[in-house]
Amino acid sequence: MNRRFMLQSTALFAASMVTRRARAQASVVDTSNYFIMNQSAALPVRLPPKPVAGPSLTPDEVNGLERQLRCQCGCTLDVYTCRTTDLVCQVAPAMHRDVSTLAAGGYTSDEILNAFAKVYGDRVLMAPPARGFNRLAYALPWLGIVTGGVVLTFALRRRAPEAR
Amino acid sequence: MTIVGELSLWTALLMACWCAIVSFTGAATHRPDLARSGERAAHAVFAFSALAFIGLAQALLRRDFSYSYVVGHITVNMPAPYVLAAIWSGPQGSALLWALLLAACAAVAATDIRRVLPSLAPHAVTTLGCVLAFVLAAIALDANPFDRMEVVPGDGRGMNPQLQNPGMLAHPPLLVFGLAATAIPFALGISAMTNRVIPAGWVRLSRRWMFGAWLLLSAGVLSGMWWAYVEPGWGGYWSWDPVQSSALLPWLVSTAGIHALVAFERRSSYSRWLLTLVTLPFILAVFTAFVTRGVLVDSIHSFARSPMGTWFSGFLVVVCAATTFLLATRPVRSEQPATATRGSPREAALLYGTVVLVGIAFSVSVGLLFPLFNEWMGETRVTVAAPFFNHVNAPFVLVLLALMGVAQLLDWPASASTAITRQMRWPAIAGGAIILLLFAAGMRDVQVTATCGLAGFVVAAIIRDEERRYGRYITHAAVAMLLAAFTGMRFVRTYDVGLTAGQAFDATDPFGRQWRFTSQGLSRSQYRNSEVLSVTLELRRDGEVLGLVTSEKRQYVDSHGHPIFDPSTEAGIRTGPRMDTYVVLAHVNEDVADVRITFNPLVAWVWIGGVLLIVGGVVSLRAGTRTVR
Helix, strand or coil, rough: CHHHHHHHHHHHHHHHHHHHHHHHHHHCCCCCCCCCCCCCCCCCCCCCCCCCCCCCCHHHHHHHHHEEEEECCCCEEEEHHCCCCCCCCCCHHHHEEEEEHHHCCCCHHHHHHHHHHHHHHHHCCCCCCCCCCHHHHHHHHHHHHHHHHHHHHHHHHCCCCCCC | CCCHHHHHHHHHHHHHHHHHHHHHHHHHCCHHHHHHHHHHHHHHHHHHHHHHHHHHHHHHHHCCCCHHHHHHHHCCCCCCHHHHHHHHHHHHHHHHHHHHHHHHHHHHHHHHHHHHHHCCCHHHHHHHHHHHHHHHHHHHHHHHCCCCCCCCCCCCCCCCCCHHCHHHHHHHHHHHHHHCCCCCHHHHHHHHHCCCEECHHHHHHHHHHHHHHHHHHHHHHHHHHHHHHHHHCCCCCCCCCHHHHHHHHHHHHHHHHHHHHHHHHHHHHHHHHHHHHHHHHHHHHHEEEEHHHHHCCCCCCCHHHCCHHHHHHHHHHHCCCCCCHHHHHCCCCCCCCCCCCCCCCCHHHHHHHHHHHHHHHHHHHHHHHHHHHHHHHCCCCCCCCCCHHHHHHHHHHHHHHHHHHHHHHHCCCCCCHHHHHHHHHHHHHHHHHHHHHCCCCCCCHHHHHHHHHHHHHHHHHHHCCCCCHHHHHHHHHHEEEEEEHHHHHHHHHHEEEECCCEEEEEEEECCEEEEEEEEEEEEEEEECCCEEEEEEEEEEEEEEEEEEEEEEECCCCCCCCCEECEEEEEHHHHHHHHCCEEEEEEEEEECEEEEEEEECCCCCHHHHHHHHHHHHHHHHHHHHHHHHH
């Protein structure tokens, strides 16, 4: 194969591919640029107020609690950040209303988190609760580092070659 | 010109295939003429990729709406810098940018490797040719930015508002450049394993390329942090978003790789671990591309999803399998002369450091993939976000800081334990003094106290060191500064308040100072491509007027004035040495502006630390380049 033949073949291939693709026109706009929000993702989290009900959490504690709950609109943010940043999201304000109602009803942080997890599942929590299979996520990093350290310690003691 | 660009994309693909095949044949038949042809083909791939890139740039700048990519990413009234930045605002364009930067690295590296390590060059160029052929094939066949429209519209759909920020001009190119550059150490590692030898000179060449990639990744990650801080209005610079986290992986492992190369240069041992760390950053770069473009994880970067995710998943499997096979089956002989003696304490500290760095990368990967793994195991879906990553990684970061300080003080020859103790005395006193000072000031947060104490230990250890390696000093001091500054975010104080014009709100910052925020009212303004609703607050601290801060909601519009996308947030930030005052316009109810005011301590030190990290990296890279020459 000489250079001229190679160049001619390359040009021919490129031209034929461009022509073929030009015939098969794209009829749709590339919409990878767009984030589609699920505005109907909020589910009611309701519990009757406790008998001797008084607000159980301060506004700061409510904000802190909302940082542990994930907004379900698809944004990947916590409820507090989403509701104080996104003008359009209707999911985070709805979840905030439920948190506030439960706090006003005398429920503690843990009880509120459990109530949300019961309705939405564990995906509503910003970190997996350390129970059952989830413990693996917390244990694996330690296991990895400790194993690496032990292996290296043995290797340093046994395998280091002499300097030449 | 655009049609030339389109033609060039296909030609670049052919040239990449030629580069891979001819280099491989040259290596197999020991024919230097074929190897040189492969090298020239690498140069040609770069030239044609550049033409394709220019073609797309011209289509965007001419606002040629006959192309689907142009329609999907710009409008007629968009400012020119963002029109140009639209090249990498979509998955097709950013893949083309990746191909261009990868081709640029490959073109330079092909000549560089032939000059320094002629015996390894054909295999290294073969590897680079294969990677280029893959990326260009994925673009040409499944993410072609030159796809055309059947009906040409009068205006486009515009760019995602979060991308219309000056950060868009720097962050994606820097990060993509860094990810692409990891291919060079990968090719050097593969060629060493294929030839079963690490020749003298390989370590320094690999270190230089790895350091270059690390520097670009550092700049890319830091510019991304800055962008995340100023643009979406979330109030933080690191949210452990899956794409943000995945970009950290190659950086962490590259850092480990650089340290392993330093240790290997002196001791010439643990070649398999070294080759793992040299090849792994590229594998993780492909993983990052897969996470960014795939649909497996939910991310704020979901605008980057494309069919290329499938391509990258396939490529990831192939690259992992090939590298693992070579690592497992090819014992490598080292020709690097060892200059340090057996039992070198600094070597041990460096290697333990690499284990911790890879361990942190592993922990981040576990967090990224655990939701998927959980689902595959039939468990309920879980979310793994900031609380998990902060909780799991905090102790590892402390170990890393301690090792950083200790490694500065240890020597290459084995020293007596009394000498080591003497070396460590003053840095340990400095670290302890910081802990005591913080405790006396009322600090009871163990993580913050330990991080700041260990950061002080690192800086004091650097001062004690007598080697005069300024690049290394600056880089390690910058990392200590960054990690200490990150702890500031544990003391964030936030206020939500509704303000009408003239109304004031009093707040106390984490340092106990009194602030008064007085609303100057809402204002509306019209720009060429956006309608802006803003609130301005006057800031007073302990009675002293500090100035005005404005936060905006921007509604982008097309050339007909029609709204495109949802409104986006522009935070108002006042930066100070102790903390930032961060204002976000959250909602507007008639004339009441709902504002979120946040005091973010030590943020300025994050940016100073970031700049120092880059400066230190440049100094080290220059020193390394001089050494190679």
